[in-house]
Amino acid sequence: MGPVNALGQAWAITKKDLVAELRGASTIVSMVLLGLLVVLVFNFGTDPGAKDVTLARSGVLWAAFLFAGVIAVGRSFATEKEAGCLDGLLLCPVDRAVIYLGKLVGNLILLFVTGLVILGFFTVLYNVGLGAGSAGLVLVMALASIGFSAIGTLFAAVGAGVRARDALLAVFIFPLLVPLIIAAAHVSTVLLAGQGLGGAGLWPWFLVVYDVIFLAISFMTFDFVVEE
Amino acid sequence: MDKGPARRDLMVTVLGAVTFFFMLVALLGALVWAPKEATMGDVQRIFYFHMPSAWIALGPGFTVVFALSIAYLATGRLKYDRVAAASAEIGVVFTTITLVTGPLWAKPAWGVYWTWEPRLTTTLVLWFIYVGYLLLRSVAGDGHRRARLAAVYGIVGWVDVPIVFFSIWWWRTIHPRVLTSSGFALDSRMTAVLMVSLAAFTLLYVFLLVLRVRIESMSATVQTLRFRARDRRGGGV
Numbered sequence: 198m199g200p201v202n203a204l205g206q207a208w209a210i211t212k213k214d215l216v217a218e219l220r221g222a223s224t225i226v227s228m229v230l231l232g233l234l235v236v237l238v239f240n241f242g243t244d245p246g247a248k249d250v251t252l253a254r255s256g257v258l259w260a261a262f263l264f265a266g267v268i269a270v271g272r273s274f275a276t277e278k279e280a281g282c283l284d285g286l287l288l289c290p291v292d293r294a295v296i297y298l299g300k301l302v303g304n305l306i307l308l309f310v311t312g313l314v315i316l317g318f319f320t321v322l323y324n325v326g327l328g329a330g331s332a333g334l335v336l337v338m339a340l341a342s343i344g345f346s347a348i349g350t351l352f353a354a355v356g357a358g359v360r361a362r363d364a365l366l367a368v369f370i371f372p373l374l375v376p377l378i379i380a381a382a383h384v385s386t387v388l389l390a391g392q393g394l395g396g397a398g399l400w401p402w403f404l405v406v407y408d409v410i411f412l413a414i415s416f417m418t419f420d421f422v423v424e425e
Numbered sequence: 426m427d428k429g430p431a432r433r434d435l436m437v438t439v440l441g442a443v444t445f446f447f448m449l450v451a452l453l454g455a456l457v458w459a460p461k462e463a464t465m466g467d468v469q470r471i472f473y474f475h476m477p478s479a480w481i482a483l484g485p486g487f488t489v490v491f492a493l494s495i496a497y498l499a500t501g502r503l504k505y506d507r508v509a510a511a512s513a514e515i516g517v518v519f520t521t522i523t524l525v526t527g528p529l530w531a532k533p534a535w536g537v538y539w540t541w542e543p544r545l546t547t548t549l550v551l552w553f554i555y556v557g558y559l560l561l562r563s564v565a566g567d568g569h570r571r572a573r574l575a576a577v578y579g580i581v582g583w584v585d586v587p588i589v590f591f592s593i594w595w596w597r598t599i600h601p602r603v604l605t606s607s608g609f610a611l612d613s614r615m616t617a618v619l620m621v622s623l624a625a626f627t628l629l630y631v632f633l634l635v636l637r638v639r640i641e642s643m644s645a646t647v648q649t650l651r652f653r654a655r656d657r658r659g660g661g662v
Binding site for chain 1: 498550553554556557560561564565566570573574576577578580581582584585588589591592593595596
């Protein structure tokens, strides 16, 4: 079983999740709606006439992303469990790392797409001229999605094995995501202020390092989470 | 066989007595013997309890959880998991003490209860991670499954804490800082009291850990005995 084969297997899992999502489309709709609602609700908390609102604005963006994202990763294992498919998935004659990778990529795509939709509405509702910063924001969204789905997928698998999973998932993963949110909010504040990605210094690299660290740990520990 | 538990009991009692003695000395030192701080006055005395609590929370408390989580995953011995759980419980207590005594001291010293300074914010995030770890244990059933899931959280959480600290520190050095945590020069008597207090708190941590692990082991034994009794009755309920 070569590495190409393993990637193909992982992609089969991802494709299964995406097809199921597209047929039902329940997760992404609730994600996008929740994200937009957070943007809307937080709007009432900030003074529209205030001078320096860019910091608060990027906070709104990432709060919306966090709440929407926790739905996505939570569903990824909960639906399997509810349908009794998790055992079947684990019985597949593939490496556990392949299962993790497949789930991770599925979550990553969901998170990234939802993040882009939230970002689009955010720019319209807050009247932010993105211009040169838009490519940078898409990049930050991608990096944040990778880190989020690395930790999120791991703990969604943890959550699938315990009682009262939905409410607790956020409690488990939000503290772990603090550095990710700080970095993402900082970079997007710089970008929203009209500076290029260069103005953010090494922060984009911090996101890369964070992603690499937690991808590595998650790959190493996932085996123990789903062991029966 | 009979002598083992008795000797262990004696050692726990001795450990308790030594901890009590050190704690008494630390209390006397902190409240009576240590000189009054020039600018902050008596409120500075909270430092002798605040700093040792933070040490237990950030140092041995969580590091023991991490080390024993790895040990459990490597060996599959539930004993390690029990010690990790005990350490997390004690860690949450000391983190809470740190978070309560800190603002009490900060209000008269800095004029505010809280500032988003790296050490404070990291301690708060650490508190959330500890509580998350204990919540996970409380919903994860028991036995090896709980141990495995908790161990993964213990490892990921421990790795996260320095990254949290670093990110906040870096973020704060770029943004203007409202308050700087200016230190104060420690008088030799103050240092002595602090050292005694650190020793007392570390002993207290070990003492509580031993007691907590003992209770966990006992409850595991009771569980085993109960199963055995049920089997003897003929497999019925």
